[in-house]
Amino acid sequence: MSHSSGTTSCVKIKTSAPDSVNTLSTPSATVNVDQKTVREAPIIEIDIENGLVESHHIILSVQGMDCTTCETTLHRVLESLPGVQHVQVSLLLSQAEFDLKESVNLHCGNVAGIINQRTNFKCSRVSFGGAALDLVVIGCHQDYLDGYPDGIEKVTRVDDKTIRVYYNPSIIGARSILSHPFFHSAKLAPLSASLNTSTTRAQLYKTAYLTIISALLTSPVLIMAYAPLPKNGLVYGAVSLILATTVQFGVGGFIYVSALKALIYSRLVGMDMLVVLSTTIAYVYSVIAFAYLCEGRPLNPEGFFETSTLLVTLIMVGKTASGLARQKALDTISVESLQTPTARIANFPTQEDAFLDARLLEYDDILTILPDTSIVTDGLVISGDSEVDESLITGEAAPVPKSSGMPVIAGSLNRSGILKVQVTRLIHENTIKVVGSMVNEAKKSKPKIQEIADLVAGRFVPAIFIITLLVFGIWIGVELQRHDATIGDAATSAMTYAVSVLIVSCPCAIGLAVPMVIVIASGVGARRGLILKSPEAIEIARKITHVVFDKTGTLTQGKLSVVAEEIMEGMSMKIDSVILAITSSSKHPISVTIASHLSESGVQPLQLQDLVSVPGEGIEAKLDETCIQAGNPYWLGVEKTKAVCAVLAAGLSVFCVTIDGELVATFGLQDILRPDAIQTIDSLKRRSITVSMISGDNTAAVEAVATQLSIPIHCTRARCNPADKQAYIKGLNASTKNIVLFCGDGTNDAVALAQASIGVHMNEGTDVARSAADVILTRPSLMRIITLIDLSKASYRRIVLNFVWCFVYNTLAVLISAGAFEGVHPHFRIPPQYAGVGEIISVLPVIFLAVTLRWSRL
Structure with a gap:
């Protein structure tokens, strides 16, 4: 991060509202994220010479940058302006951000005008994290731009028909804005793509x-x-x-x-x-x-x-x-695609459920979340019991039980029951927005x-x-x-x-020496199961020093299988038929796996009565007067039995069945390793690349997989949330000598994928992780990582050869054009009318070298 020249020494303190630091909590994970409030938090600088100086963080979307020279030009222009500090420019995101002191005679509009004058780039301000509504108004009268009601921070013109209303949702709600007489002729504008x-x-x-x-x-x-x-x-x-x-x-x-x-x-x-x-x-x-x-x-x-x-x-x-x-x-816009556009709200005056645009939600609204639907925004359960798939945070398939008083997060999927959820965060500040911002922040540090x-x-x-x-x-x-x-x-x-x-x-x-190779390499990679979203991956993959794998769905197939079972015999009823009957009634991944396992063995289910699902615990039913329960050993009170302890010690997931309180069956489930996982890790080790594994799963399960793959225990991390994964990758990247590749598949891996030098995504995973990655594996083969490294080496050799050719060509062409060899022959020169042909002569070998990648052995 750069600082403008000539600034005085100061201490910088960023102020924020009490709720500006939000904690996204689940029973298994907690993520602390720094959120911007509606009014962008000022930064108070204690200037040694001038005392207190307030500044604001400005983010501009820039149109017109198309090369790193443009990026450098904009950086220099901003640094030359008085009061502008901490300049950061991103060509990838088409953004510039900086701190602007209030004490100088500059504001955002002045800065945008100066940028346009000195670079010809067009800029518009971006407001991340703030509550804003885009409204369509007839004529877009000037009256809307001033004199607005309390709670409205400001109103700006987007285009001839649209205005953007920035508001404080703790003072005035979105629906209150639309119903206010001041905006009597306005209506909500259609959704649009992100400004970037x-x-x-x-x-x-x-x-x-x-x-x-x-x-x-x-x-x-x-x-x-x-x-x-x-x-x-x-x-x-x-x-x-x-x-x-x-x-x-x-x-x-x-x-x-x-x-x-x-x-x-x-x-x-x-x-x-x-x-x-x-x-x-x-x-x-x-x-x-x-x-x-x-x-x-x-x-x-x-x-x-x-x-x-x-x-x-x-x-x-x-x-x-x-x-x-x-x-x-x-x-990264794909991150926001998780945001459900409509909400089913239950607190209208009629007390009947109604659908409305999610942008119109207000604090303390009550949402009805039906089974198999996404949760619109972060909130608190006020009634109902269910299980929620929170892979956005944990990355694991096991649903999390939810009941009154427990938090739920945006983008997670409600499974079985109906929940009533009170809104605690609006869509401009919820988990989806936070993850998207973290991905963007990580991408800013990518090499070019x-x-x-x-x-x-x-x-x-x-x-x-x-x-x-x-x-x-x-x-x-x-x-x-x-x-x-x-x-x-x-x-x-x-x-x-x-x-x-x-x-x-x-x-x-x-200019073509690099992009021509990248274009051909992208096609070669696609034919071999690699989609190269970022050209930087080709340039640096040859220098990889660390490869970090997620466990579930990456090193493993994400498909549970029964690897241990113990069923009591000698009872009056057929135990396996009872187990099939009770597990067939549940859609929980563990129940589905066991039911499938028994069905393949030819077992026929019995008819049970009074089937009841207990979220987060298991299932119970009756067969005549007999009580049958199946699920978590801790819920059943059998966790200390010999059979259960043996399965737990093996690092397996445990499923138990009791009849009238007596343990009659114990199952140990394990995820299946990908067929080429061991081969891939061995190949990486032979190349002197350090291999690590990081997961949101429990310690025993992580260490068990690490042992199978010969990954040292000190190179593993268990029970990690997205922030933990990002911190781990960031720690490895702390050394400038390290080039870190992270391979993952889940939404919880998105931030780590973006933070790594190269993010590789298993195509069977989520859209969010796919959007954050630099490389996508279209085939479920980890050996494609080795292909990526080899492709990078082959591409780099051609880039070097292209530059050598450019040097040789330009040296000879300049000498001939300058008439340096006319002493050898009077006509040994290149006249201007034919000099343009040299363009083709110089470019053809560059294209040829790139095309030879098609026949490389990778």
Whole structure:
């Protein structure tokens, strides 16, 4: 995190409302998360020189960034502003965030305007964690923007028809806002995508549109330049001039703006500046040459419009490919897809259940949660008994019993009973929102493979400028001495050499050296069961030092099986038929497994009476006057019996059956290891990669699996919630030498997947985990992790070879274009009209090297 220069020493304290730190609790997990209140919490700085200074944390969504040079430019602009501190810019999320002191004459609107002026980026403020409603109003009158009622923090205009109302839900509720006379003509706006995603998508569409236009306009210019057409220079020149002008300034105009602003305000000279100079010189010379042609005094060469148009088109293709990769990477919106859009509310005046938009919920509303439905938002059970699948927190399949007074969390699934839940957190601050924010925060620290190309270009561009000037100066002297020419003639001749150097050294090959390999590698990975969502995974997978696995559903198949059973014999009734009858009545995973196990053995169930499910404990029923109970050994009071202790000691899940209080059956259940789990871990160890396992399961079960897989016990962690997993990964990442891969499948793994250097998701898992991962395994094979490492090594070798080729090509091309070998042969040079062909010559080997990945043995 960077700090602006010239700031004074201070102590920073972030203030917040008493409820700004929320604790999401379940019987098995507690996660502490820092939530923003409705009014963004101020930061109080104790300035040694000026006393107390209040500042606010600002988050901006930025449209227009498409490379790391853009990221650096924005970072420098923000750091140069007075009162702006702690700047952090994310190209992936299209965001900039910083602290802004209130004591300076700046506010968010000023900052956005300055950014637009100095970078040409468009910014809009993002409000995370605050309560806000988007309302559609007729005409969007100015009256709505001031004079609003108590509890409304502010009202801003989203577009011509929509306003955004920021409010304090502890003072005024969402439904109260809609019913207030002040908003008499307003109605709730339709749901829309997140600002980050919509910003990135809008930029991608714009870039792709310009790329298509550029390609369509460039094609005729290339045909007229290279095709064997009848001689008609004036007509071809006139048409090429019109098309090239449109491409140069209509399509490529934004490149001029970004290059000049980066130079003026940030003192950065990037590839955009080289593109601007080379295309501009080629275009201007071609215009001058066409003017001479019209006067009947053609120059030699006559012009080369095809060079400038082709170069702009290739640059646009690269920007579109880069934007598409970032759009695919920005999938954290899937976290919010867990949010149920509607709620069944029970506290309307009629006391009848009704459905309404979840955005209109208010504190203390009473929700009716039916069986097999998702819980809308965090709340407290006030009546009813049920079991709830809370894999969002625990990651384990076993449902958690819920009864009056117990908390429930958003996104979890109610299983059996009907619950009445009192709302304690609204959808802008619930568990789903918290997990999404944590995933976003972790993604900000991802490495960027394109920095390699930018680093090379950062030294390449100034070198080409210097070489061009030297070539121009040297050839003026040479021409004056060789032919006794005038200064004008010498300058014209020298310019052709200088322009050739600029054009032939175009950085397109450098720009494609990385993304071309990534594109091909993505296709190769897909054919081998890998979906590569993040290009960074290819660059760093070859350097992995630690692989951390989740247990359930990752190293294991997530499918329980009966591995131990003891059924008493000699009783008057058929025990296995009784067990099948009572387990068949429940949908609990353990009951389903045992019922399936007995059914496969040909057992036939009996008819039981008075079947009752006891959430979190088990099932009870009657057979005539006999009481039959099945479930948790602690509930049945048989946990100290010899048979149960033996199963517990083996690290298995235990299921018991009693008849009139006497233990008659004990089952031990175990998850099944994936067939290639042992092979994968052995392969990783042979590569000197440290293997760890982390899980929300109990210690005995975790250690039992670790023993089977030969994972050291000190490399395991049990009973971990999402925050624990994130902390563990973060601890491993503390060393800059470590590259950590985390492989998981559950929603509770989402934060760890995002925090790791590379997050790998088993495709059988949840959408939330899939959205946070960098790599998805489309086949249930852990050996694909080895494939990922090998693919990364193969890709890296090709990237290195591409850069070597770029260096060799540019060195030879510059020397030839500069006329360095004319002493060997007088025509041994590349004139400007053919220098553009060098673009193809430089790019083809880059493409060829990338394509050879298709035949690599991985």
